[in-house]
Amino acid sequence: MPRRLLQRYMPHPETLQRNRSLRFMSHLIGNATLWMLTRRSVGNAFMVGLFCALLPMPFQMVVAAAGAWLLRCNLPLSVGLVWLTNPLTMPLIFYGNYRLGAWLLNTPARPAPDQFSTHWIAAKMAEILPPLLLGSLVAAVVTGVVANVAIRLIWRWHVARSWRRRQRRRRRARTAHAGRPPSA
Template sequence: MPKRIIKKYMPDPKKLQEQKSLRFLGKLLEDPGLLHLTRRSVARAFMVGIFFAFIPVPFQMVLAAAGAVLLHCNLPISVGLVWLTNPITMPVIFYGTYLVGAGLMGVEAQPMPDELTLEWLSNLIQDAWAPLYFGSVVTGLVLAVASYFGVHLFWRWHVNKSWKTRHDRPRPPKV
């Protein structure tokens, strides 16, 4: 079951409270719900983590941690999902959100170059920050809501499948 696999990698609550990067949350980290693996907690964590993964700002993990604390959802999952936008995937994802924003705003999008350079990226941000951020927020919201409901559906499907498997299992004869 996925819950057992996830539980194996969950951090110790004491170590979580000792993290320097999370100290700004103070007493809020003492909420035991931040490490629970329930359908609602995990679905909210997906919503928070995926939303902040698509927002091109520094310290996405800190924002995801703050969002997880405010919504009382699973902290490690929401922070871990921010890594969907890592240095390898970031250019492609943010260019895609830029295209979404440009399309929604009616702005002509700049084409993607043959070679990705920091100079091209800095020019794109200077010239197209509004479509980039607008597209990022729209894409982040859409995917966050979709992941929230997707986790709920997957969780229910998995529980129903487990119950059916348990019900269909042959029982030992009564003696």
């Protein structure tokens, strides 16, 4: 089942509760419903995590944790998926979001500068911000919803496949057992 695969890579709540820097969140970390691995909780965790990852805002992990708490979905998955936008991928993803927003607003997209600098960003912020925010919001909503539906479908397919395999094994065991001579 997908549950076993996910459990292999998830941290244990007890380990996180013992961490000194996370003690202030021990009541949240200790909530068992936020650690469950069900089709619904994993699908919603992907939705929350990817939604927060694609928004250009500070404290994405805190927002993802709050979203996991509100939707009662898997906390470590939703917070971990925020790291899709890390310092290496962030410029590319947010530039793509900006291009999407410029296309939706039907405005010409500014070409990326040869070298990004805080001075260039500050000077162009008024032009960049509306397309970036719209593109990020659209990309976040679409990616979150598609991920939620895809995870639920994959989970369902995996469970159905496991059921079919078990049925075949049972049928084979019955036919093998029926072919034996009775024991005295």
